[in-house]
Amino acid sequence: MFHLNLPLRTLVILGLCQFGRRGLASAPELREQPKKIAIVGAGIGGTATAYFLRQEFGDGVKIDIFEAGTVGGRLATETVAGAEYETGGAIIHPLNLHMKHFVDKLGLSPRKDVPSKMAIFDGKELMFEESDWFIVNILKMIWRYGFNFLRMYMWVEGVLDKFMRIYQYQQFGYAFSSVDRLLHAMGGDAFLTMANQTLEEAMMGEGFSQSFLNDIVAPVARVNYGQSVRINAFVGAVSLAGADAGLWAVDGGNKRVCSGLLYNSKAELIQARVNAIALKHRPSKTGNSVNLYEVNYVSQSGSAHSLYDIVILATPLHQGLSDVSFVGFSPPLPSQFPGRYHQTVTTLVHGLLNVSFLGSSADPASFLYSDILTTEHKQLAINSLSSLDPVSIPEGYKRPPASHPGVWKVFSPQPLTPEQLDGMFLRRDGVWEKRWLAYPAYRPPHRGTPPFQLAERLYYLSGVEWAASAMEMSAISARNLALLAHHRWHHDTSKVDQEDLHTRLRGEL
Numbered sequence: 222m223f224h225l226n227l228p229l230r231t232l233v234i235l236g237l238c239q240f241g242r243r244g245l246a247s248a249p250e251l252r253e254q255p256k257k258i259a260i261v262g263a264g265i266g267g268t269a270t271a272y273f274l275r276q277e278f279g280d281g282v283k284i285d286i287f288e289a290g291t292v293g294g295r296l297a298t299e300t301v302a303g304a305e306y307e308t309g310g311a312i313i314h315p316l317n318l319h320m321k322h323f324v325d326k327l328g329l330s331p332r333k334d335v336p337s338k339m340a341i342f343d344g345k346e347l348m349f350e351e352s353d354w355f356i357v358n359i360l361k362m363i364w365r366y367g368f369n370f371l372r373m374y375m376w377v378e379g380v381l382d383k384f385m386r387i388y389q390y391q392q393f394g395y396a397f398s399s400v401d402r403l404l405h406a407m408g409g410d411a412f413l414t415m416a417n418q419t420l421e422e423a424m425m426g427e428g429f430s431q432s433f434l435n436d437i438v439a440p441v442a443r444v445n446y447g448q449s450v451r452i453n454a455f456v457g458a459v460s461l462a463g464a465d466a467g468l469w470a471v472d473g474g475n476k477r478v479c480s481g482l483l484y485n486s487k488a489e490l491i492q493a494r495v496n497a498i499a500l501k502h503r504p505s506k507t508g509n510s511v512n513l514y515e516v517n518y519v520s521q522s523g524s525a526h527s528l529y530d531i532v533i534l535a536t537p538l539h540q541g542l543s544d545v546s547f548v549g550f551s552p553p554l555p556s557q558f559p560g561r562y563h564q565t566v567t568t569l570v571h572g573l574l575n576v577s578f579l580g581s582s583a584d585p586a587s588f589l590y591s592d593i594l595t596t597e598h599k600q601l602a603i604n605s606l607s608s609l610d611p612v613s614i615p616e617g618y619k620r621p622p623a624s625h626p627g628v629w630k631v632f633s634p635q636p637l638t639p640e641q642l643d644g645m646f647l648r649r650d651g652v653w654e655k656r657w658l659a660y661p662a663y664r665p666p667h668r669g670t671p672p673f674q675l676a677e678r679l680y681y682l683s684g685v686e687w688a689a690s691a692m693e694m695s696a697i698s699a700r701n702l703a704l705l706a707h708h709r710w711h712h713d714t715s716k717v718d719q720e721d722l723h724t725r726l727r728g729e730l
């Protein structure tokens with residue numbers, strides 16, 4: 222696959238053995254830089270890829286990003302009653318270092334924090350209500366679940382600790398050719414097992430109780446991934462980390478990161494749908510033939526195509542999401558990979574909540590829960606219900622109690638019927654709905670995830686979502702692909718799929 226003559230390889234390897242570190246290691250340019258790179262998809266994955274590719278390849282390369290819909294992809298907002306609200310990816314973990322870096326670099330800021338309070342609805346009543354008092358919450362939890370709660374924090378903390386290693390590897394320029402190798406580099410066999418077993422199996426194995434899984438873990442999986450505790454344990458841990466303190470969002474809307482990265486990377490946005498990528502052979506100056514990719518696309522002004530040295534697909538190649546055909550590849554590439562994406566419907570309702578729907582007899586004026594999670598319950602049509610704050614918090618903003626009209630966000634697997642909405646809301650001044658194919662329908666054990674590299678210089682970002690789907694996962698995949706594309710271009714194998722990095726890099730940085 223890689224046209225590499227031996228002396229060159231030896232040279233590169235020697236160069237790198239002497240200078241283990243990145244920077245020093247970037248051997249003299251052995252090959253000219255690519256001229257043109259195409260990225261398909263301008264969500265956080267595609268725009269972050271543009272940003273990191275610019276870092277790796279410098280100013281000389283032309284980067285084009287194709288986007289069929291709107292910049293931001295699954296990061297999107299909607300205007301309701303004069304203010305903007307997140308309808309897709311909403312929360313960011315405090316240890317999501319790439320997202321943090323983007324926001325700093327682009328001169329954006331985190332949205333002002335509004336205190337929130339959670340409750341859990343079991344289809345009949347609120348079986349758990351968070352108190353304003355931290356100590357009361359702890360006591361309630363210990364009373365009901367013993368030390369399950371504390372142990373859950375420790376378990377998630379342990380996963381997070383290993384997860385954080387990826388930032389060091391990337392800082393040193395290391396890349397991975399598959400999702401499994403990336404997971405293994407972070408957390409060894411334990412991470413591979415987590416990605417291939419259910420959250421339920423993993424937590425039962427760790428001694429967590431069934432009631433804790435049903436009452437606490439399942440509601441968190443439902444609000445974050447619209448699915449049960451049968452999601453894989455890795456995405457399950459990501460999901461539970463999403464119940465940590467210090468979660469944040471971007472002031473003005475998370476999608477601003479995407480437009481910011483697009484601008485910062487000086488990539489050109491091409492508003493078009495890519496429908497085919499064809500492998501073309503062209504004679505080169507040296508007399509050999511070089512492979513180029515012809516990207517075929519349809520825009521408002523019709524069909525067109527253009528040639529690229531490198532192509533990055535930054536959209537899930539799954540049914541209902543993308544349909545790109547690959548022409549001239551051997552072995553042939555499928556337009557769509559096995560597995561499907563799970564539907565989550567976001568419904569924004571501007572109106573008055575019926576608190577009796579939640580089995581609450583509280584005075585709506587003192588009903589202040591911002592996030593109502595749900596346990597698994599056959600008759601329940603919703604996954605969660607949240608009182609939404611706008612993407613920018615105005616001076617003196619206070620979240621309205623349930624006695625006042627507000628903006629509510631409901632997640633459900635199916636669109637809500639008018640009858641269902643009638644039961645939940647006393648009054649509806651406006652309803653807005655978006656049906657997402659939101660994240661993979663996780664069904665471990667699995668038969669392996671798609672590779673990061675589909676052909677010689679054709680890369681795929683979104684396979685990482687089968688480990689876990691989140692903004693930061695797309696950003697990590699973006700950085701990995703930029704590094705991988707760079708190393709492959711320069712035939713540098715010393716920074717790809719290295720084993721035991723954690724031990725080797727100990728003491729560095």
Ligand SMILES: Cc1cc2nc3c(=O)[nH]c(=O)nc-3n(C[C@H](O)[C@H](O)[C@H](O)COP(=O)(O)OP(=O)(O)OC[C@H]3O[C@@H](n4cnc5c(N)ncnc54)[C@H](O)[C@@H]3O)c2cc1C
Pocket residue numbers: 261262263264265266267287288289290291292293294295296308309310311312313493494495496535536537542543544545565567657658659660683690691692693695
């Ligand atoms: C309801 C919901 C809630 C979520 N909550 C969170 C959360 O709280 N925190 C979190 O971190 N994550 C959350 N996520 C997940 C997160 O939004 C995604 O993981 C992330 O945004 C994926 O980004 P991406 O760029 O990889 O893919 P996408 O955003 O899907 O980008 C792909 C882009 O490619 C474009 N495209 C597709 N095919 C073509 C083509 N043929 N030609 C040209 N363009 C094409 C699409 O239009 C799209 O814009 C949530 C997702 C949803 C739907």
Ligand SMILES: *[C@@H]1O[C@H](CO)[C@@H](O)[C@H](O)[C@H]1NC(C)=O
Pocket residue numbers: 575576577578579643644645646647
């Ligand atoms: C509010 O919810 C309760 C409980 O589900 C229901 O009996 C009542 O009819 C609802 N109120 C309205 C006005 O729909």
Ligand SMILES: *[C@@H]1O[C@H](CO)[C@@H](O)[C@H](O)[C@H]1NC(C)=O
Pocket residue numbers: 413417666667668669670
């Ligand atoms: C996942 O587990 C199943 C059995 O539980 C096994 O057959 C399969 O090979 C595993 N897949 C990976 C990628 O580890």
